[in-house]
Amino acid sequence: MPVFAHPPGRPVVAFQRVTRAFGSRVALLDFTVELQPGVVGLLGPNGAGKTTWLNLAAGLISPSSGQVRWLGELGRRDPGLDNRINLCTDNDQMPRRLTVLQWLSGMLRLSGCPKSYAWQRAEQMLDRLGLDAKKDAKLETLSRGQRQRVKLAQAFALPATLLLLDEPLNALDPVWRREVAALMHEAASAGASVVVSSHILEEVEALASHLVLLFKGRLVAAGHQEDIRDLLHNQATLLKISCSDARALARELLALAPVTLVRVDSAGNDVLTVQAADAEALCRALPQAVLASGVAVSRVDTQGDDLVSLFAALAAEVR
Amino acid sequence: MATSSFSLTDVSWPGYLSMASAIALHTSQHLRNTLTLRRMWPYLLLVALPIAAAAGLARLSIDDSSTIGRFYQHFAMRALALCALGLGVAAIRDDAEAGALPLLLLKPRAPVALPVGRLIAVAILVCGLGATMMAGTAGLMLGTLYSPDVGYMTRQVLAALFGGFAYAGIFLGMGAVFKAATGFGLGYLVAVDLLMAQWVDLAAKLSPSVYIGTLVQTLPGKELTAANTAAEMPGALAGLVLLGLAGGGVAVWKCRGDGV
Numbered sequence: 353m354p355v356f357a358h359p360p361g362r363p364v365v366a367f368q369r370v371t372r373a374f375g376s377r378v379a380l381l382d383f384t385v386e387l388q389p390g391v392v393g394l395l396g397p398n399g400a401g402k403t404t405w406l407n408l409a410a411g412l413i414s415p416s417s418g419q420v421r422w423l424g425e426l427g428r429r430d431p432g433l434d435n436r437i438n439l440c441t442d443n444d445q446m447p448r449r450l451t452v453l454q455w456l457s458g459m460l461r462l463s464g465c466p467k468s469y470a471w472q473r474a475e476q477m478l479d480r481l482g483l484d485a486k487k488d489a490k491l492e493t494l495s496r497g498q499r500q501r502v503k504l505a506q507a508f509a510l511p512a513t514l515l516l517l518d519e520p521l522n523a524l525d526p527v528w529r530r531e532v533a534a535l536m537h538e539a540a541s542a543g544a545s546v547v548v549s550s551h552i553l554e555e556v557e558a559l560a561s562h563l564v565l566l567f568k569g570r571l572v573a574a575g576h577q578e579d580i581r582d583l584l585h586n587q588a589t590l591l592k593i594s595c596s597d598a599r600a601l602a603r604e605l606l607a608l609a610p611v612t613l614v615r616v617d618s619a620g621n622d623v624l625t626v627q628a629a630d631a632e633a634l635c636r637a638l639p640q641a642v643l644a645s646g647v648a649v650s651r652v653d654t655q656g657d658d659l660v661s662l663f664a665a666l667a668a669e670v671r
Numbered sequence: 672m673a674t675s676s677f678s679l680t681d682v683s684w685p686g687y688l689s690m691a692s693a694i695a696l697h698t699s700q701h702l703r704n705t706l707t708l709r710r711m712w713p714y715l716l717l718v719a720l721p722i723a724a725a726a727g728l729a730r731l732s733i734d735d736s737s738t739i740g741r742f743y744q745h746f747a748m749r750a751l752a753l754c755a756l757g758l759g760v761a762a763i764r765d766d767a768e769a770g771a772l773p774l775l776l777l778k779p780r781a782p783v784a785l786p787v788g789r790l791i792a793v794a795i796l797v798c799g800l801g802a803t804m805m806a807g808t809a810g811l812m813l814g815t816l817y818s819p820d821v822g823y824m825t826r827q828v829l830a831a832l833f834g835g836f837a838y839a840g841i842f843l844g845m846g847a848v849f850k851a852a853t854g855f856g857l858g859y860l861v862a863v864d865l866l867m868a869q870w871v872d873l874a875a876k877l878s879p880s881v882y883i884g885t886l887v888q889t890l891p892g893k894e895l896t897a898a899n900t901a902a903e904m905p906g907a908l909a910g911l912v913l914l915g916l917a918g919g920g921v922a923v924w925k926c927r928g929d930g931v
Contacts, residue, residue, distance in 0.1 A: 412773050439777050445769030447704035458700055462780040464688050506774070 393560030697788025722807035759842025801831030840918030
């Protein structure tokens with residue numbers, strides 16, 4: 353049986369108008385998205401609903417309304433499908449007194465691996481993730497980064513069609529980030545859909561070809577990374593400029609096409625705030641405007657370009 | 672970094688672990704993780720208290736036949752219930768609070784195996800503590816005024832074992848359902864098991880201490896006779912088993928549903 357095969361054309365997982373509430377709190381609202389094989393970044397600030405999305409995709413919780421389909425099927429009734437969804441949670445709570453090998457092989461055995469194979473596979477995975485020397489160490493003695501690698505070893509040890517990784521690069525140093533990224537691409541090139549959740553835009557951009565953006569439980573954008581990047585760059589941007597003569601610089605900036613608003617700080621004549629519809633166009637035009645005004649600029653700060661602001665702007669557009 | 676023998680795709684397709692093996696694995700892992708001095712010392716202390724009290728009681732030699740009954744019913748069994756409270760609540764609640772349950776409950780891992788395995792592990796721990804307590808107290812009272820006879824101590828040991836199982840199940844179930852399970856458990860011990868069980872019929876049915884009292888024949892107004900004991904023992908044992916299973920059943924229900 354081909355390990356990662358799934359029916360061509362069918363999304364690995366599809367959310368159709370999924371809403372999930374916990375009591376009166378709505379964690380995910382009217383969410384529709386389809387995932388194909390490849391590395392997909394699930395991006396959103398803390399509290400956006402990423403973990404709820406992952407738990408729904410894993411079939412651990414059910415939607416309050418709407419449907420989740422795996423390989424086109426409703427529910428996880430196909431026993432073969434059960435073996436094809438792996439998960440790496442974002443917590444590092446593991447039985448502290450067990451050794452690395454005992455825990456990992458135990459998890460593989462619970463997934464249905466015969467005992468001897470589970471031990472062999474666990475050793476292979478620990479070897480790949482640089483933990484071969486730690487296999488007999490108790491989990492409580494490992495550093496956070498090492499525990500993260502043990503969790504990832506568990507997620508990658510079994511073949512998967514859908515691999516759900518919640519903040520997988522937390523606590524990893526650059527060497528192991530590269531190695532884990534390589535593992536993700538290996539799985540994706542074998543036909544798996546690898547979902548990487550994070551709240552760090554740059555981290556996911558480096559890994560994923562496709563992005564799904566969540567904000568306050570709502571889907572704000574989904575698609576190829578370049579399309580999402582364009583969407584983000586088209587958001588209004590605020591620059592705060594400290595200079596020797598704010599009014600002189602404001603006159604030059606108001607003549608620029610992308611600038612929509614210029615405000616001189618009322619406290620003095622040395623700080624102004626500039627709003628532009630196109631951040632890139634403003635950044636290209638700014639040096640020329642500074643030279644033309646003849647003022648000395650001591651500092652330029654961007655405002656509203658952090659992830660939360662960008663997501664808030666996108667969410668406002670969706671509404 | 673040795674990668675030569677590694678392949679993500681060249682792996683055999685796993686089968687399914689039988690339910691019994693999965694339960695056994697969860698039981699052994701939980702026991703291995705819990706049976707350390709660092710985690711067990713509060714419970715060992717709780718068990719040492721009745722043993723120490725028994726030693727003192729034996730030497731006081733108060734000539735009151737009900738003293739020993741009250742000692743077991745109201746002191747030793749309470750200490751055992753507190754052990755079950757700590758161990759039972761932590762068995763699932765700790766993982767739930769830490770967000771570790773999704774990994775343990777994700778299919779193809781059988782979600783039923785986790786609570787059942789943990790229930791067995793907690794029951795083993797609590798019953799082990801109960802047996803230690805009984806052996807300690809009986810040993811220290813041998814040759815004194817309270818020197819226990821075999822029949823009496825058999826009923827006490829049965830009460831400790833079956834009562835331990837009942838409390839373990841109840842508190843495991845509470846730990847699976849409630850965030851503040853320790854508070855709920857203490858409330859249950861005081862309000863239902865200790866007070867309401869004396870007057871309210873439903874509370875008496877949900878109270879292990881009433882079944883334990885029946886088993887060791889220390890309920891008020893009961894005459895300690897062989898006939899009474901023989902007639903009521905099976906019902907009391909069954910009541911304790913059912914309470915333990917009901918608690919375990921709640922944990923299973925919680926883990927099978929949205930257990931995360």
